[in-house]
Amino acid sequence: MDAIINITINGLATGMLIFLLAAGLTLIFGLMDVLNFAHGALFLWGAYAGIWVFTQTDSYLLGVFAAVIIGILLGYLLERYIILPVYGNHIRQIMITLGAMLVLGELVKVVWGPNVMIANTPAILSGSWEFSGILIIKYRLFVIFVGLLVFLGLLFLLNRTKLGLVVRAGVMDKEMVQALGINIRKVFLGVFILGAAMAGLAGILLGPYTGVVYAEMGLEFGLLAFIVVIIGGMGSVVGSAVAALLVGILGSFASYYLPDISLAVNMLLMLIVLIFKPSGLMGTKEAVK
Amino acid sequence: MSLLKVHNIDTNIDQYHILQGVSFEANQGEVTVLLGRNGAGKTTTLRSIMGLNPVRSGTISFKNKEIQTMATHNIANEGIGYVPEDQRIFSGLTVEENLKVAMKKKDEQTQKRFEYVLVLFPDLKKLLYKKGGYLSGGQKQMLSIARAYVNNCELLLIDEPSKGLAPIIVEKVMESILDMKDKTTVVLVEQNFIMASSIGDKFYILDDGKTVRNGKMRELKEDEALRRQYLGIA
Numbered sequence: 001m002d003a004i005i006n007i008t009i010n011g012l013a014t015g016m017l018i019f020l021l022a023a024g025l026t027l028i029f030g031l032m033d034v035l036n037f038a039h040g041a042l043f044l045w046g047a048y049a050g051i052w053v054f055t056q057t058d059s060y061l062l063g064v065f066a067a068v069i070i071g072i073l074l075g076y077l078l079e080r081y082i083i084l085p086v087y088g089n090h091i092r093q094i095m096i097t098l099g100a101m102l103v104l105g106e107l108v109k110v111v112w113g114p115n116v117m118i119a120n121t122p123a124i125l126s127g128s129w130e131f132s133g134i135l136i137i138k139y140r141l142f143v144i145f146v147g148l149l150v151f152l153g154l155l156f157l158l159n160r161t162k163l164g165l166v167v168r169a170g171v172m173d174k175e176m177v178q179a180l181g182i183n184i185r186k187v188f189l190g191v192f193i194l195g196a197a198m199a200g201l202a203g204i205l206l207g208p209y210t211g212v213v214y215a216e217m218g219l220e221f222g223l224l225a226f227i228v229v230i231i232g233g234m235g236s237v238v239g240s241a242v243a244a245l246l247v248g249i250l251g252s253f254a255s256y257y258l259p260d261i262s263l264a265v266n267m268l269l270m271l272i273v274l275i276f277k278p279s280g281l282m283g284t285k286e287a288v289k
Numbered sequence: 290m291s292l293l294k295v296h297n298i299d300t301n302i303d304q305y306h307i308l309q310g311v312s313f314e315a316n317q318g319e320v321t322v323l324l325g326r327n328g329a330g331k332t333t334t335l336r337s338i339m340g341l342n343p344v345r346s347g348t349i350s351f352k353n354k355e356i357q358t359m360a361t362h363n364i365a366n367e368g369i370g371y372v373p374e375d376q377r378i379f380s381g382l383t384v385e386e387n388l389k390v391a392m393k394k395k396d397e398q399t400q401k402r403f404e405y406v407l408v409l410f411p412d413l414k415k416l417l418y419k420k421g422g423y424l425s426g427g428q429k430q431m432l433s434i435a436r437a438y439v440n441n442c443e444l445l446l447i448d449e450p451s452k453g454l455a456p457i458i459v460e461k462v463m464e465s466i467l468d469m470k471d472k473t474t475v476v477l478v479e480q481n482f483i484m485a486s487s488i489g490d491k492f493y494i495l496d497d498g499k500t501v502r503n504g505k506m507r508e509l510k511e512d513e514a515l516r517r518q519y520l521g522i523a
Contacts, residue, residue, distance in 0.1 A: 165389060168379070169379045169382060172381055173379060175361075175377075176373070176377045176379070178360075178361040178365070179339055179341065179361055179365055179371045180365060180390060180437075181362050181366040181393060183362045
């Protein structure tokens with residue numbers, strides 16, 4: 001029983017990390033119709049910059065701040081100089097963002113070296129609690145808590161603010177939003193930066209969770225985030241949250257009980273969802289169009 | 290006084306040369322109707338005014354200011370509301386949210402406009418918290434008109450509001466446009482000649498992307514030969 005609880009907590013924490021990455025991606029996908037394969041690079045740079053600052057200053061909070069700032073900065077540069085010229089052309093978007101992903105991945109090695117970077121858990125969050133013989137690692141609960149907080153914040157932003165209303169309308173019909181006098185390009189940039197900040201945050205959260213950060217994790221987690229966006233439905237934050245938790249929990253159970261096929265489980269889940277609901281669990285037909 | 294002046298505009302969509310010299314004027318407080326057969330370029334004309342299909346040449350002046358090179362959102366902010374052919378309401382948003390997306394200010398005037406459209410379309414008031422996707426065709430049309438109007442517009446471009454609607458709903462929509470005529474200038478694209486002739490003050494006929502005839506609506510009502518030649522109706 002304690003194994004099941006532990007695996008579930010692991011799965012929830014992994015799911016929340018993937019959600020932080022996927023939430024930005026789903027909004028970028030849904031609102032801007034942009035296939036951003038470089039999203040994982042923002043996560044990667046957030047992880048390296050955050051952990052580096054944390055190691056140098058011994059302040060995890062400063063590390064989080066650095067991760068978010070680097071995400072915002074890179075997100076801004078990526079949107080303005082890489083993605084802006086290829087709006088409306090998916091093939092070019094895939095090529096150029098994949099290229100940016102590879103370049104940014106290699107640049108991490110140039111700046112911080114080719115070896116993995118050790119990421120310690122901040123003292124206040126290290127250790128575990130024991131309930132009836134079940135060990136619950138504090139940091140994992142912290143990751144779940146942060147993920148939940150970001151999820152609620154996003155829901156508030158999308159459902160209770162004018163900006164959120166414009167974003168939701170933009171996901172449905174960009175052209176009509178412009179015809180109502182709203183500068184959709186500014187909204188695009190804002191959403192892109194928000195997504196980049198969340199990716200940076202996910203990066204630093206992952207470090208102490210796995211104990212190391214490495215250059216290939218950008219592509220690895222970026223791909224997972226894409227699977228989550230497709231399963232959840234493009235443009236749907238709630239869909240992404242549900243899909244991320246599903247992917248996280250299923251992945252954890254599969255790694256424990258069926259390690260040989262654990263990688264295939266997510267693909268299988270995506271396949272099943274696409275067969276029965278091509279628009280994703282909570283996607284709309286409009287978003288698919 | 291001329292509020293909108295479209296002069297000899299040419300517009301391409303991909304490789305197709307759709308508009309090849311469309312010109313017309315819309316005077317303040319009037320309903321100007323663009324008529325013509327399918328494919329004559331009526332919808333493209335409205336989209337070109339909004340900057341959604343940018344013009345290749347020619348000029349579009351609104352309140353004596355050239356707007357043909359401006360971005361769509363800036364054109365809308367000059368005071369032009371657009372009601373597209375297929376309504377294009379945000380189906381995942383409620384009726385209230387659809388209206389609020391368009392309301393950029395929170396001032397008294399905007400609030401008055403919001404209240405006015407709910408009086409004009411009582412159906413919308415009843416359905417305020419219902420998602421747009423669940424509305425009937427007529428209700429969607431009303432919402433689309435209300436959404437364009439609520440955004441402080443001085444000119445309303447309405448594209449085929451009667452399309453696909455039952456006659457009784459067409460009548461309601463027609464009445465609402467007549468009611469709005471006191472408050473805003475209207476450019477109407479309409480295939481339904483009965484509706485067009487009932488509310489229009491003047492007409493322009495488009496054929497093959499060009500303006501071919503224009504005049505007072507009552508002249509067209511009396512000229513059967515002209516109607517037969519360009520509109521295919523008696």
